[in-house]
Amino acid sequence: MPAPTRPTPDRDSREWWERVALGEFAVQECEGCGLRRFPSRAFCVRCRGEGRRWVAIRPVGTVESWVVSHRPFGQGEIVVTIRLDEVPDAVVHGSWEGTGEPEGGSRARAVFTAVDDTLTLVGWREDHGATGTLEDGPLATRSVSDVRSSGGAG
Amino acid sequence: MAKRLLNFPDRTAVVGVGYTPFTKDSQVSTLTLACRAIMAALADAGLDPSDVDGLATHRVGDSVAPSLVGPALGIDDPSWYLDQFGGGSVSHAVAGQAALAVAAGLADTVVFYRAINARSEFRMGQAANPSPEVQYQAPYGLTAPVQHFALAARAHMLKYGTTEEHLGRIAVRQRAHAAKNPRALMRTPITLDDYLASRWIAEPFRLLDCCLETDGACALVITTAERARSLHRTPVLISAAAWGGGQSFLSGADPTVSAAATLAPRLYGMAGLTPADVDVAQLYDCFTYSVLVQLEDYGFCAKGEGGPFAASGEGPPVNTHGGFLSEGYVHGINHIAEAVSQLRGDAGDRQVPGARVALSTSQPGYILPATSALILRSP
Ligand SMILES: [Zn+2]
Numbered sequence: 001m002p003a004p005t006r007p008t009p010d011r012d013s014r015e016w017w018e019r020v021a022l023g024e025f026a027v028q029e030c031e032g033c034g035l036r037r038f039p040s041r042a043f044c045v046r047c048r049g050e051g052r053r054w055v056a057i058r059p060v061g062t063v064e065s066w067v068v069s070h071r072p073f074g075q076g077e078i079v080v081t082i083r084l085d086e087v088p089d090a091v092v093h094g095s096w097e098g099t100g101e102p103e104g105g106s107r108a109r110a111v112f113t114a115v116d117d118t119l120t121l122v123g124w125r126e127d128h129g130a131t132g133t134l135e136d137g138p139l140a141t142r143s144v145s146d147v148r149s150s151g152g153a154g
Numbered sequence: 155m156a157k158r159l160l161n162f163p164d165r166t167a168v169v170g171v172g173y174t175p176f177t178k179d180s181q182v183s184t185l186t187l188a189c190r191a192i193m194a195a196l197a198d199a200g201l202d203p204s205d206v207d208g209l210a211t212h213r214v215g216d217s218v219a220p221s222l223v224g225p226a227l228g229i230d231d232p233s234w235y236l237d238q239f240g241g242g243s244v245s246h247a248v249a250g251q252a253a254l255a256v257a258a259g260l261a262d263t264v265v266f267y268r269a270i271n272a273r274s275e276f277r278m279g280q281a282a283n284p285s286p287e288v289q290y291q292a293p294y295g296l297t298a299p300v301q302h303f304a305l306a307a308r309a310h311m312l313k314y315g316t317t318e319e320h321l322g323r324i325a326v327r328q329r330a331h332a333a334k335n336p337r338a339l340m341r342t343p344i345t346l347d348d349y350l351a352s353r354w355i356a357e358p359f360r361l362l363d364c365c366l367e368t369d370g371a372c373a374l375v376i377t378t379a380e381r382a383r384s385l386h387r388t389p390v391l392i393s394a395a396a397w398g399g400g401q402s403f404l405s406g407a408d409p410t411v412s413a414a415a416t417l418a419p420r421l422y423g424m425a426g427l428t429p430a431d432v433d434v435a436q437l438y439d440c441f442t443y444s445v446l447v448q449l450e451d452y453g454f455c456a457k458g459e460g461g462p463f464a465a466s467g468e469g470p471p472v473n474t475h476g477g478f479l480s481e482g483y484v485h486g487i488n489h490i491a492e493a494v495s496q497l498r499g500d501a502g503d504r505q506v507p508g509a510r511v512a513l514s515t516s517q518p519g520y521i522l523p524a525t526s527a528l529i530l531r532s533p
Contacts, residue, residue: 005297007289039290065309065409067301068357079296081305083406090406095294104312121293 006119015054016040021120023112025059027087028052038090057086059110060127063102064091080124082108098125163424166253167382167389168530170199170375171491176339176482179274180369184217188269189226191371195265199375200386203227206375208261210236210252212244212485216276217269234261242438242517243413245486247526250395252376262377268487269371277367299440300364302520304356306409307443311358313410313458318358320461321442322349325362325479327467328439332476334503339366340480363442365478372487374494379533390497390530393511394424397526400519410458412444413519414451417527422453425529429453432529433509434496435470436489438517439477448518452527470513474504489514490528497532 009017016039019026029036030044031051042050061082068078078096096102097111109127114120172194174180174187188211196202209220209232220235234255238244245268252264270276291297310316326346332338344362352361382389398420400413422428429452437448446460454470455463463469475481475492482488493512495501515527 004294005292007293009289010286012286013289039287065305065312067296067304067308068354069295069301070354070356073298073301073356074295077295079291079294079301079305081309081409088406093291093294093296104308119293123294 004115004119004121012041013039019054019056020112020122021114021118023120024056025110025122026054026056027084027090029055036087036090038084038087038092057084059084059122061085061092061108063104063106063108063124065104066096066102068101078102080108082124092122095121095123096125097123102126162254162257162395163393163426164391164531165257165379166376166392167379167533168374168392168490168494169377169382169385169387169389170195170197170201170373171494172196172198172373173337173488173491174269174371176337176368176370176484177273178339178369180271181274184269184271184275184371185222185226187271187369187371188218188223188267188373191269191373192223192227192265192267195267195373195375198387201263201375203229205263206232206265208232208234208252208255208264210238210248210255210264210266211268212238212240212248213268213270214239214241216272223267232261234264240522242440242486243519243522243525244397244516245438245526246395246490246514246516246528247397247524249374249376249392249487249490249528250397250526252374253392253395256376256378262381264376265373266376266487267371267373268485270485271369272367272483272485273369275369298356299521300356300359303441303443304359306447306520307441308358309409310443310447310460314461316446316461318350318360319346320446320465321358321363322346323465323467324439324442324445324472325349328473328477328479331471331474331504332480335475335481336502338476338481339368340476359441359443362479365440365483366480368478368482368484370482370484372484372491374487374490388498389533390494391533392528393427393531394421394529395526396421396424397516398524400523400525407523409520410447412447412451413523413525414448414515414527417525418452421527421529425531427511427529431511432470432513434474434493434506434512435472436474436477436493436512436514437472438486438489438515438525439473439479440483440517442479444518444520445472445477448515451518452513452515471506474501474506486516490530493528493530497530499532
C-alpha cells in the first residue's frame with residue numbers, strides 16, 4: 001500500500017484531525033440551533049450562527065455508494081461514501097476495510113488507523129449489529145502493519 | 155418558471171466558431187492553441203482581431219489568460235475580459251457572461267476561448283485544487299473526477315436500478331455520432347460488447363465511460379444580435395444563459411440529483427421554452443453518467459428513468475458531435491460549438507434535420523457545486 005497523501009488541515013478542520021488522532025470521531029454542533037455539521041466550518045447552514053461545540057458521535061452509518069479504483073487511480077482499492085447516522089445531512093468518504101465489496105445500504109462503522117505519530121485516517125468496515133455506542137470500548141485503532149497483514153484496503 | 159427577462163434573451167448571438175485539430179499531443183503551447191482557435195473563429199465570422207474588444211476564458215492553472223492572449227493577437231486594450239477559475243462546470247457560464255457583457259454594452263464583440271493540452275501537459279486533477287474538501291478525500295485515494303462521478307453513478311444504480319448496459323448504450327450511440335464527425339478523435343464504431351469488454355477505470359466506470367483527455371482549443375465569437383445580422387454567417391441567438399444551482403457533493407446532497415435540477419427551471423424560464431422544444435442537446439459528458447443524470451434533471455424524462463431513457467435513444471439527439479467521449483474534450487466549449495453548427499445547419503452528415511433550438515450544458519456540479527448552461531436558437 002503506497003503512503004497516503006497527507007491531508008492539509010486548515011483553520012476550520014485542524015481540530016477535527018487532532019480529535020481523529022485521539023481516536024475520536026467528532027463533529028461540530030451549532031450552539032444556536034443544535035444542527036450538527038460535517039465537514040467542520042465556521043457557519044451553521046441553518047441559523048447562520050458561528051457558535052459551535054465539538055461532540056463525539058457514534059461513527060456509524062450507511063453505505064451510500066463506493067468506487068473501485070483501477071490504474072492509473074489505484075489497484076482495486078475501494079472508497080466508500082458513508083451517510084452518518086448522527087449527521088444525516090452529511091456524508092464522509094474513506095477506505096473500505098471490510099470483507100469483499102460493500103453492499104448498498106449496508107451498515108458500516110469507522111476503523112481508525114494510525115499511519116504514523118502525527119496522522120490517523122478513518123476507514124470503514126461492516127457493522128455487525130454493534131450499536132456503535134462509545135461504550136463499545138475504544139474504537140479499534142490498528143497500526144499500519146495490522147492493515148498490511150489483513151490485506152488492508154487492497 | 156422564473157419571470158422572463160426583457161433585456162437578455164436573444165439580444166446576442168454566436169457568429170463564429172473555430173477549432174484547432176483535436177490530438178493527443180499538439181506539440182505547441184496553450185497560447186498557440188488559443189490564438190489559432192481564435193483566428194479560426196474570427197475567420198468563420200468574417201471578422202478580424204481589430205473587431206474584438208472582449209476576451210473570456212476559464213482555466214484551472216492549465217492555460218493562458220486573456221491578458222496574455224490579447225496582446226499576442228494585437229488586442230491590446232479589451233474593454234471587457236473575464237479570466238474565470240474553474241473547469242467544466244463553468245464553461246457555459248463564461249459564454250453567458252460574455253453575452254451579458256455584450257448585451258450590457260460593455261463590449262461589442264467578445265471571443266470566448268478555451269485552450270488546453272489536457273493530454274500531453276496537464277492531466278485533469280493534477281492542477282492546483284483549492285477546495286478544502288480535498289483533505290477528507292485524497293488520503294484515501296479519492297482524487298480524480300472519474301471517482302466522484304463513479305460514486306454518483308453507483309448511487310443511481312442502487313437507488314433506481316440503473317445498469318451498466320444503460321451507460322454503455324450512451325457510449326455506443328455517441329461513437330456512432332462521432333463516426334460522422336471529421337473532427338472526432340475516435341470514429342470507429344463500437345458495440346455494447348466492446349463497451350462491456352473495456353477495462354475498468356473506476357468501477358462502475360470502464361474505459362469507454364470516460365472522456366478523451368485531449369490537446370486542442372475552441373473559440374466562439376459573440377456579438378450583438380443586431381450586428382450579427384450584417385455578418386455572413388447565419389447568427390445563432392443566445393436565448394438563455396444560466397449558472398449556479400446545486401450543493402456540494404460532500405455536504406451530503408443526494409448524489410443522484412445534479413446541480414442541473416435547480417438550474418433548469420431558471421434556464422427554460424428565461425428562454426420561454428420547455429424541454430419539449432429542444433431539438434438537439436449537447437450534454438456535458440465527462441463520463442456517460444453525466445449524460446444520464448442530465449436527461450433527468452433537464453426534464454427530458456422523470457427522475458430515476460434516465461437509464462432506460464438514455465438506452466432507448468428517446469428524446470432529442472444528444473451529443474451529435476460524439477461528445478467528450480468520442481470527439482474530444484475541450485471542457486465544454488465544443489458542446490456550444492456543435493450546438494451552433496447544428497442550428498446553422500452546417501453539421502454535415504450528422505445534421506439534425508430542422509434543428510432550431512439547442513440546449514448545451516456544463517459539468518453538472520459534481521466537482522464544484524454549480525453548473526451552467528445555454529439555450530441557443532436559430533433566428
Ligand atoms: Zn444553527
